[in-house]
Amino acid sequence: MAVPILNLKAQYAGIRSRIDEAVRTVLESGHFVLGPSVAALEEELGAFLGVARAVTMASGTDALHLSLRALGVGAGDLVLVPAFTFVATAMAVSYVAARPVFADVEPGTFNLDPHRAAEYLAGNGPGPHIAAHVKAMIPVHLYGQPADMEPLLALARSHGMAVIEDAAQAIGATYHGKRLGGLGDVGCFSFYPTKNLGAMGDGGLATTQDQTLGDHLRRLRVYGGSQPYLHEELGFNSRLDEIQAAVLRVKLEFLGEWTACRQAIAARYRAGLAGLGLTLPSERADSTHVYHQFAIRVPDRDAVRGRMAERGVQTAVYYPRPLHRQPMYRDLGYRKGDFPEAERAAREVLCLPMYPELTDAQVDEVVEACRRSL
Template identity: 50%
Template sequence: MIPFLNLRAQWEAIKDEALPAAERVLASAQYVLGPEVAAFENEFAALCGVAHGIGVNTGTSSLHLALLAAGVGPGDEVITVPHTFVATVAAILYVGARPVFVDVEPGRMTMDPTLAAQAITPRTKVLLPVHLYGQTADMDPLLALAEAHGLTVIEDACQAHGAAYKGRPAGSLGAMACFSFYPGKNLGACGEGGMVVTADAALAEKLRMLRDWGAKKRYHHELLGYNYRMDGIQGAMLRVKLKRLPAWNDTRRAHAALYGQCLAEAGVTIPWQAPDCRHAFHLYVVRHPRRDALQARLQEAGVQTGLHYPVPVHLQPGYAGLGYGPGDFPASEAAAREVLSLPMCPFLTSDQVREVAGQVARITRELDA
């Protein structure tokens, strides 16, 4: 079986450094926040080209806190996309605001700036574009929109560790950016983790308070805060992995290039790479009109795949109260029917990439016959 993601191989590659790092945390008894988290915050913020990183317990928490720090609350609207993981939208609801969906661009599969412009109302407070699959949204027109209307831009960069837009790192483009360190991400914790990064010192101070019960000083609570702190061991593990992230991303890009060569005549639509982006290839997502059959046949052939995502958020039963329905966002709905994520990780071999591509080509020929 060719795995979709090989976390065991990743552990073998880092364990000689990771085990002593974990032991340092255990010996220090700094289990929550502490020096390892603080060091990781600084190192990851530097990768993103900003001054401040605020480590939290999950990517969802990073989105929640960024919206709170931006002052979003009941009566406000946040523009985002339905072709994303539900956490993007859940965080908007957590603060009592209304998610306003706009469709994605069919090629890039990120927020369409033209549609975003049409969705702005006097209640709009935030633009929340999602950098999907490792590629950033088209940010310059969104930033121009925000400036023209006095809006805050928050990047959902949970799939964009090490990506860039026109030479600028993901995380440096909006007022704040949110990252997830779920284990399967390009940079993943040994458990859960997340971070908000920002260049704004005042926002950073507010975010640090919000993640730690609203306090600057212990037992002095100035805000309604949350217990969203990052664990010390996660900070230590992420520091070990962060040093390897550039090389791991380069390997992902090499695998993507090889996939592109091997799949050029394979009967699937391969990912479109925007010329203004440096893709991090968190996922390698192809499209086929008979996606479900292709996925089932690949599983039979020993190839694990994933679906990101099979149901857009506006059609999820838990979000039916938002008032949207089938046909409202045709590009997102078409993607949900057709997308298929092929194996992608730094520990995939070139031979495995060729094998996956060969199986895809064989199966699509049979399906299209």
């Protein structure tokens, strides 16, 4: 049995009539950008996430970029990010002419390690140490697992740093009973089609409990103005279109059900893969994991992946290179070996198929393919 790494057509098939109706309504309305569907989506997402302001944008990367600008991060500033994550987290820092600095990740969660972050801020971490203020920190809730925010927020407070949550992969996840996106100064989400709540194109969201900051984010996404043709600052074109908003409003109704399916699939994977010597995803007792990915560790990852592919089971590697080893950041002064956990994750992480429409038979096929490929 072939099992694809992703199957977006299966999701569409399950809600086709609702999606088609929502798109048709937008087309017939004549409102295509920042219209009533966007306004309604922002209200619904704000209520769902428990935040004062929810500001949609054109992508999750834009949400990170404009959040940094709204917080006053710019040239000469340093921003602390985990060494293992998608490159957009660091690129957003570069967009505002600030400099990303890295700290290692926890081996169990792949998220920013509070101890390594504290080590860097104390001047004892690896890599170059620059006489500049670390103005912000961007913890990433990777694969749908919340970062350990309590010690990270305490660190930020003690060093006068802003905190931007990169929750691109973790919508709906909770930490200490609160949904991600309202714990730091700003939360950033992605609605890329493959995400747990995915549009049928690009889209993003910035969330905050600060009304003034929310107003600033709204200005930045529309050419820096709060009213037409009056531009108060340098802004950008980062508007969500009505079709994506309408699609997301439909999908938001199903997100709880889909998350429960992901968690059930994760439990089935755990049961089937137990006792094989694999490192399975950890779950924090104080958090809920929404399983954007089910990421296991396999020492002989590439060979195992090849054998699974021969059996018709697709897998993925998110991500094969840590940030400090990316060519675009070669001039930051980091070396191989600076962040051993990030480097080991890049060598060993293997992501199994994970989407709500997976059947028990498909999950069992993935488990069997994995067992036979070790």
